[in-house]
Amino acid sequence: MTRRSPSSRLRALAAGLTGLAIGLAATGCGGGAEAEDGVTVLRVGTTKTFGWVPTFPAHGDDKSGKVRIEVVDLIGGSNAMIAALKADRIDVAELGEVGPVVAQAGDVPFKIITATTPWPKGQGIIVDEKSPIKSLSDLKGKKISYVRGTNSHWTLNRALDSAGLTMEDVELVQLPDGTNAQQVLRSGNLDAATVIDPTLTTFLSSGSRLLTDGTTINADNPLFYIASDKALGAKKEAVGEFVAQLARHIAWAKAEPEERSAAVAKLNGIPAEIALKAERNRPAGLHPIEDATIRGNQRIADLFFQQGVIKKKITVDSVFTTEFNSRARP
Template identity: 55%
Template sequence: MNVSRRVMLASLAAATAVTTARGQTAQSKPLRIGTSNTFGFAATFKANGDDKFGGFSFEIVPFNGGSPQIITALNAGELDVGELGEVGPVVAQSADIPFKIIAATEPWGDGQGVLVDKKSGIASLTDLKGKKISYTRSTNSHWVLLKTLEKAGLKPDQVQHIFLPPGTNVQAVLETGGIDAAIAIDTLLTAFERSGSRRLVSGADVGAENPLYYIASDTAIANKAPAIGAFVSALAKHVAWGHAKPEERAKAVAELLRIDPEVALIAERKRPGRLAPIDDRLRGNNQKISDVFFEQGLIGKRLNASLSFTDQFNGSIAP
């Protein structure tokens, strides 16, 4: 073998080694997933061994502040993927954050609702007129409120909007009359119902579909697409596991949140059972939300919600 051929082969071998090393390094770095322990599926990945899939691993990062904190961290490059409610992507798109919706669950309308104290005289939606209603601005709970008022034939200015500080014991405020109604999401929704609150209406009753959305930064999609595809497959597997074995996932949720296992199980049995493909139905749902939020002055511009979706990972949703 002549010298030039030996040099060429050595160079190729070195290049292959570098490429392999880079691939191993990229694969060894976990995909960073932001979630909420209160409602997120990703929060219990480890309970079923789903924090690893297809040679990739996932670092689950919980945020007590929910979707707003997750969106902020994603925009700062601290996360690759975030688990949000259906309003989260609208807020992120209105802020010109570079991301795409990579996956979504089936609707989860029964997982959110309007609560009143069990002794309250509020019996129908029209009884909410003039009442003090607690929710979190520009989140799923805000959307549930708007849909509830729409169904009641009321305008937003016909109720009192109450924004309680994070960590407030909402049920205690309901019991003392500080507020008349509150919007809650599971597992808190079920916990409140079991201990003194009454559900007036669910999200499903008023047309708030409440799927969970999974968004990835454009940077992560460009550089970590195989890992994102593996995450979507792991997510589909995890959602199916919770649906098939609700007692097992409820046990993990109860331990994570330190709540009554029975409450966790009741909530678990209402959760979506599988992922939904990214399609025109989901795009249309988010377009409706964005249009209403713009009309209410909650976002500063009209959006083409379809631009925030990608169907690139639809092929990964089969568990």
């Protein structure tokens, strides 16, 4: 039987942070289709710790013709973004490939409008540099942190499966948002942690050791972008322009990694050299929605239903749209 660690107190704190995130999203985020100057405002939820969208303002990409992209930084990651999208606090969400599965199972009305190329080095499992754990098989019976219903959950599944283990073979720990997993590893209260970049690169440069990342466990870890059905009805042109602007922003980041990583470093309070190292591992660009994209997402949905992460069986192809594929090129 799985020994699950999140106490009621930790769950309450995490829920409180998610509620705070939604409240922050509501502040200053008008739901109208147009601002007073006739410019359409598109509210895009993201988190400064991993997305492309947080650096839109640094390059002036939060404005494009008659569209203004309002960047909404949410505490609580993809789960907070799903809640905000459902509550009409945002129009678009930038999240991992697992997020849409959770959203669809929760009856959130949305479509997946675009996705990035794989980002396998963007998520990894780490241990303290002095840990006796040397391989994934050594994780049996150990305490491992992850975030339920996110890409870290999928990554952990893939890692354990590659070692002949299941989630039932380890002690699962969900840390409150904002917890420094590296410090908990050092304290001995945690054996391993599932971490996303640039936090992953930061920890690997300061006393943590990588057990695996997505490259060896078949975890592609792309970013997905979902738009509410309401936004697609009222702001379709703005959604299309966002996809085009996103493609251009990524092209700029790839051409000028030092400039983009400097913006990331400032946002996250990390050294510029760490941000640059993480930047070089990021996705190469957007990828058109195609059958392989849908099959990969269905695989996640099927496993999460089997594990009880989502409460109903879903068919994911109904939430994908290829309508914006032509806009996904810089």
